[in-house]
Amino acid sequence: MPGLGRREAFVIGSGPNGLTAAITLARAGLAVTVLEAQPTVGGGIRSAQLTLPGFTHDICSAVHPMAISSPVFATMPLREHGLEWIQPPIAVAHPLDGGDAATLENLGEDAAAFRREITYLGVHWNELLQDILAPPHVPKHPMVLARFGLLSVWPASRAARTLFRGEQARAFFAGMAAHSILPLEMPGSAAFGWVLAIAARAVGWPIPRGGSQQIASALASYFELLGGVMQTNHEIKSLREFPPNALVLCDVTPRQLLKIAGDRLPASYCEKLQRYRYGPGVFKMDWALNSPIPWRNADCKRAATIHLGGSLDEIALSESAAWTGSSSRRPFVLLAQPSLFDVSRAPTGKHTAWAYCHVPNGSSEDMTRAIEAQVERFAPGFSSAIIARHVSPPAALEAHNANLVGGDISGGAANLGQFFLRPTRSLYRTPIPALFLCSSSTPPGAGVHGMCGLHAANAALSSITSFP
Numbered sequence: 001m002p003g004l005g006r007r008e009a010f011v012i013g014s015g016p017n018g019l020t021a022a023i024t025l026a027r028a029g030l031a032v033t034v035l036e037a038q039p040t041v042g043g044g045i046r047s048a049q050l051t052l053p054g055f056t057h058d059i060c061s062a063v064h065p066m067a068i069s070s071p072v073f074a075t076m077p078l079r080e081h082g083l084e085w086i087q088p089p090i091a092v093a094h095p096l097d098g099g100d101a102a103t104l105e106n107l108g109e110d111a112a113a114f115r116r117e118i119t120y121l122g123v124h125w126n127e128l129l130q131d132i133l134a135p136p137h138v139p140k141h142p143m144v145l146a147r148f149g150l151l152s153v154w155p156a157s158r159a160a161r162t163l164f165r166g167e168q169a170r171a172f173f174a175g176m177a178a179h180s181i182l183p184l185e186m187p188g189s190a191a192f193g194w195v196l197a198i199a200a201r202a203v204g205w206p207i208p209r210g211g212s213q214q215i216a217s218a219l220a221s222y223f224e225l226l227g228g229v230m231q232t233n234h235e236i237k238s239l240r241e242f243p244p245n246a247l248v249l250c251d252v253t254p255r256q257l258l259k260i261a262g263d264r265l266p267a268s269y270c271e272k273l274q275r276y277r278y279g280p281g282v283f284k285m286d287w288a289l290n291s292p293i294p295w296r297n298a299d300c301k302r303a304a305t306i307h308l309g310g311s312l313d314e315i316a317l318s319e320s321a322a323w324t325g326s327s328s329r330r331p332f333v334l335l336a337q338p339s340l341f342d343v344s345r346a347p348t349g350k351h352t353a354w355a356y357c358h359v360p361n362g363s364s365e366d367m368t369r370a371i372e373a374q375v376e377r378f379a380p381g382f383s384s385a386i387i388a389r390h391v392s393p394p395a396a397l398e399a400h401n402a403n404l405v406g407g408d409i410s411g412g413a414a415n416l417g418q419f420f421l422r423p424t425r426s427l428y429r430t431p432i433p434a435l436f437l438c439s440s441s442t443p444p445g446a447g448v449h450g451m452c453g454l455h456a457a458n459a460a461l462s463s464i465t466s467f468p
Contacts, residue, residue: 007464008243010035012236012260013251013439015043015403019219020072020450021249021438024457026226030247034220034228037235040213041220043251043401044409045448047211050390051288054347057390058212059400060284060409061448062336062354063305065091065199067215068206069129070449076222083218084209086304086341091200093303094172095378097310101297102172104200110169117163118198121148125202132195133451135427135443136420152191156184157316159193167311173197174315175307178332181279181358181410183323184316188416207304207338211345215448239264239435247464249438249456253278253403253411254423261435269431272424276441279414280322281394281407283367284356288388292351293337294381304341308333308355308374322358327365331357333374350387361406362394403439411440419445428456429463436460 007030011022014036026032040046044060051057067073068085094102107114121128127141128148139145151159156177160170177184177193199205208214220230239261242248250257254273262270295301309315309332318328335355339345345352357371368391375382392400394407403411412418421427423441430436438456440446 007031007247008245009033009247009249010242011249011251011438013043013403014041014216014220014230015251015439016045016067016215016219016448016450017438017440017453017456018043018249018251019216019223020453021251021457022228023076023219023223023226024454025247025249025460026223026228028461032223032228034223034230035234035236036230036232037402038400039232041230041232042213042216043403045212045216047213050286051388055288055350055352056211056345057286057352058336058338058354060397060404061212062338063205063207064212064215064448065196065203065205066447066449069125069199069203070451071126071129071133072450072454076219078215078218078222081218081221083214085206086209087204087206088302088304088341090299090303091205092175092305092307093297093300094175094307095295095297095300096168096171099296100168101299102168103299103303104197106299107166107172108168109166110164113163114169114197117151118194118201121194121198122201125198128198133444133449135455148194151194153187154190155187156180156189156193157312158185159190160312170312171310171315174312175309175332178307178309178315178319178358179334180414181319181322182414183320185320186415188419205305207336207342209342209344211338236260245434247434247460249436249460251403251439251453252437253405253439253441255405256402257437261430261432264432266431269424276423277413277415277418278361278405278408279410279412280358281361281363282356282397282409283359283363283365283371283394283407284354284392284397285368285371286390286392287353287386288346289351289353289385290387291385292340293353293375293379293385295379297378300378301340304336304338306335306337308335308378319358322360325360327359327363327367327370329370330374331367331370333357333371335375359394359407361408363407364393364395366391366393410446414445428459433463
């Protein structure tokens with residue numbers, strides 16, 4: 001962008017949005033420094049040996065349909081910087097009591113109805129993304145967005161019961177929609193189910209070879225190639241640490257922004273940030289295994305992602321409990337088993353697995369037994385395969401990454417009141433002209449896609465001539 005010279009800019013936080021914002025600013029000619037409080041970059045896309053030497057586990061996100069779909073990542077040479085995708089034969093499997101399993105290819109009597117809903121949108125996936133991964137705007141593809149809107153405004157439970165006759169498809173859709181971390185009776189919860197189902201049809205649910213850290217490493221490597229500077233172990237506690245005229249973008253949630261800049265922000269804006277609502281947390285587990293998980297159904301051995309929750313009714317009860325302050329005895333569990341398809345994740349003959357369930361924000365309840373019971377329910381003998389386990393309750397997740405407030409991995413609840421206008425009506429902008437938010441607490445919200453960072457950086461660049 002002409003006329004910017006080498007103006008100095010800083011990005012607080014090195015998650016996918018922070019790194020994308022930094023890359024966007026560096027491409028525009030600014031001198032950009034990323035400041036990360038932790039020893040490694042990545043935010044929610046880090047990997048580490050959490051259990052035993054030689055076993056690589058993803059600390060937060062593990063499977064990435066939105067990353068491989070990301071319009072902004074597509075503009076970056078990330079493969080040249082070490083990022084390689086692996087596509088499992090089946091995107092996601094949902095085992096059922098009795099030994100059957102639902103997959104996108106196996107939905108029983110409702111297969112035709114399900115395909116009818118997602119085929120058109122799958123063909124127009126890239127056009128759909130241009131609208132749903134953007135802040136509020138005049139649609140670029142109104143017909144495609146209208147088709148999606150007719151499906152997405154429903155509560156997920158109602159959509160499943162209305163559109164599908166069989167329990168197989170209803171359970172499968174419920175598992176997709178439960179990624180929203182919303183009660184399935186809440187309007188709009190169906191949107192998440194459709195997005196993920198369409199993604200499975202259009203691009204699959206891939207995993208990065210070597211772990212999710214490879215996404216962060218590729219982004220960081222490209223950023224440094226552009227001349228950017230990366231500083232780890234550097235926690236920012238106040239805006240006063242920056243030069244007076246610096247442009248600052250924050251890959252943080254409203255709570256951290258208040259800590260960093262609350263003394264500089266107007267009281268009215270601080271009150272809005274204080275009212276921002278965080279959603280349920282997650283209780284996460286990682287296992288080192290001496291063999292693959294012994295799934296009863298063979299399709300579960302061909303998918304990197306498994307949804308464990310039985311029926312629509314069971315999943316709905318679990319998700320409602322987490323939202324209203326209690327934990328389910330049979331929680332809906334999201335499980336990933338990357339070592340089945342990526343031998344770099346574990347020593348020869350060994351395996352890793354990753355799982356979490358939704359719990360009330362900040363819950364201290366130990367969900368270890370409940371999660372492992374759900375796995376054992378569909379994979380008898382699972383417990384005998386465990387060599388070591390690592391448990392991450394909400395408090396541990398937040399201690400590792402301050403953005404995971406109370407274990408909330410979405411940067412704030414995605415209910416209708418916070419879905420489009422988050423965290424406030426000013427979105428990325430703050431009352432301080434040179435201060436912007438670029439985290440998943442801004443549109444389009446959660447997911448490893450970098451689009452929050454792109455839109456925030458573009459907002460900053462468009463405003464850069466309006467302040468000294």
